[in-house]
Amino acid sequence: MTMQWPNGKRVAVCLSWDVDGESAQYVRYPERARNQLSELHQRLYGPQVGIWKVLDLLKRYALPGTFYIPSYTAKLHPDMVEAILQDEHAVGLHGHLHHSLDQLTKAQEEEVLLKSQEIFQELTGAVPRIFRSPSWELNRWSPELLVQHGVVSDSSLMDDEAPYALKTPKGPLIEIPIQWLLDDAEHWNHHRANRDKAIADPDAVFRLWSTEFDGYYATGGCFVLTLHPFISGRWAYMNVLERLVKYILGFPDVWWTTLDEVTGFALDRLQQNELPIRQSPAPEPLDF
Template sequence: MIRNPIKWPNGARCACAISFDIDADSLIHISRPKDGHDRLYPISMGRYGPTVAIPRILETYRKFGLKQSFFVPGWVVEQYPDTMEMILKDGHEIGHHGYLHEDPTAHGPAEQREWFERTLDSHKRVIGNTPKGYRAPVYNVNQSVIDLMIEHGFEYESSLMADDIPYLMKTAKGSLVELPVHWGTDDWPPFAHYDEIGYMMPVASPSQGLEGFWEEFEAQYEAGGFWLAIWHPFLTGRLARWRQVERWLEAVLQRGDIWFAPMHEIAAHVRAEAAKDPNAVRVERLPYYTKPVLF
């Protein structure tokens, strides 16, 4: 097995981050704009995240002394400011996740800028937060959004899948650290059952649904790599599932050689490592393509 060339702080063997996408009930409003406001079951399912799951998650983080990252649409920041304040008060990071969980690739550059900057305004105006990182709704980032991130001084992006470990993305306009995601560490496949937005996954039991995450972690731990969970409070924050997470956290933290950190801290470390040794961090150069390949 090829080991990760990035050296983690304080001799840690593996860098880890649990990132929560707090979509709340934005999903039903963006997917069903005409009548989503009166679909009470999906609204209530989404509201479970900021009202019930987030306090539970924050309690666990306090118990273990963890600081982690949350990605929140601007509309959700506006609807649930008290929840956002709880997150920031505990020292966690809140990143950019679109405004109403809109798909960036469905819009042209002008619309993308409008949504992107509207979200920045919501974060700053409502909770005084300046996001350092971005995750695209449904991972659908494109070159225009990359350019917006660089223009607004973002430190990292977390929607792409070109590696197992962090890497640098360089364009003519600047660079970003990519903290890569993967469906194997996303809780949507095992737990999402949401007909209104077109997802009808067979819901796994808590232990079966989370088993794959632990297997992914062990592989990264063996390789000295980077493990990133992409979870949603209304899915993995449910009581039985979160109980599984708590037990796992308690066990892995006892190893003593794992670095759990907010994603902006991991990104800053990766950039510092790249500055010390250019061979330590792989570079992807963007754009990949400038026109359709068939035309």
Template sequence: MTEPAPMQPWQWEEPHWRKLVNRARAGRSLHPTHWPDNKRCAVALSFDSDHETNELRDGGKSIGRLSWGQYGGRVGIPRIREILNRHAVPASFYVPAVTALLHPDEQRALVAEGHEIGIHGWIHELNSVLPESDERDLMLRAADVLESVSGQRPVGLRTPSWDFSDATLSIEKEMGLLYDSSLMADESCYELLLDGEPSGIVEVPVEWVRDDAVYFMMNRFQSLRPYTAPTDVLDIFVREFEAAYQEGGLFQLTMHPHIIGYRSRIWILEEVIRRAKATDDVWFATHADIARWSLAHSREKAA
């Protein structure tokens, strides 16, 4: 007997597409009534320490690409740490478990300097292609490795490549995580709904326009090599910050040590910090601290 053809999206019944939409969705806004010390704006800097896992996750064995990942830990992270420490600015680092095992001293040093370590998968795997049992197992083991290596139990997750599966939010809830930082439904923090019900998990939202990878990543084997000049990337980031400042909101930024760490780009990080500090009215905080503050001081109270 011939298998019936799968239904096309325009053939779906309303309950089906509503279920898809409502699985993980933005709930109440957690835009706070005020920031600490009545600062006008919050700045949350983050770094995805993918390192060698960018090549390993797809079964890659390229020595060249593995060396590019090693650059992130060998050169990128020290440059980032030096800038953050010189300006006394905390940040959040999202670390695959394999990265933590390859670079344990890096994670311990970051925690000692007051930075946050967050979950970023086991080997930077894509959650959407995993069975739920595998995703849960990898996430739990990743959290245990990060705690064992760094001495700090992670309270937040950023899914690798911001790839969020149908099961991710329910697993986060099972783990009792404070927050997620993988989704894009707002520019302020919000509570995530799981199948229409409050999950208790704070979303610290990301966005591609506030990510260095989309501007600088290129493949030399492709005919099209997208690239944005560092001065133009700074302009985008600064405009995002200035708008967040005017709104009294949150400016969240995502960077990668193996991308932003180069001599011609690392100055972008310092310039963003310098311009934010020049206002003398900004709270720099980890994503965990942003999530805690937003949850405790939100304008919209829980039902």
């Protein structure tokens, strides 16, 4: 779906990071979290080391970034949150302990959402209006629940290459689509439990991402790259990101932006009836 981007720009580019830290380990593999200290420390590399390399790269190229942070990680690393906001990047909600939402009841999901909002309010004096679901999974009720609690956009679904409005009983939720292909974890998340999985060749990942960008540029999409400081904060992978940044900088009329700005832009388009409005597929096949 082609968008008319602001100021005649041809494509929107959002570099985004999910700063998970060790949060997911506690709910995904609780027994390993209790017994395997090394994996928790591997994940701590993100908020302790990787994030600072990321912020440095963004500063050197004067680019905006978007950071989705589980509120547990934010609370443990307030200096990191402060630095991200100091550099005027966008911050989004990403659960508390990174529960995959399909593992939660509606009441539990609501409790986690409210808790994450409260923690950001306490830490930063404001509640982020953008959300990305941990592990990119949503329950059927999630879009409505998000709208009910003031969230304006989600970035977890994969059915388009540009923003649209998802219908919910409480009003529209702006959806800014993503893709596994454009996620560093699929290529490089390597730890003791998956050592049989080969680490992707950084050059091959650069070719994938730059070729995807070519397509988004040709058709006017919103290119959203999803990275994790504990994974691609390593030098070999930061190098791929820097090569990609330089590659995209070679194109004219690129809107380097944040998911928060794209949310605002999409809302404006929606008010002018210029944003596609969709609804989720039926729970059972329709009877034609």
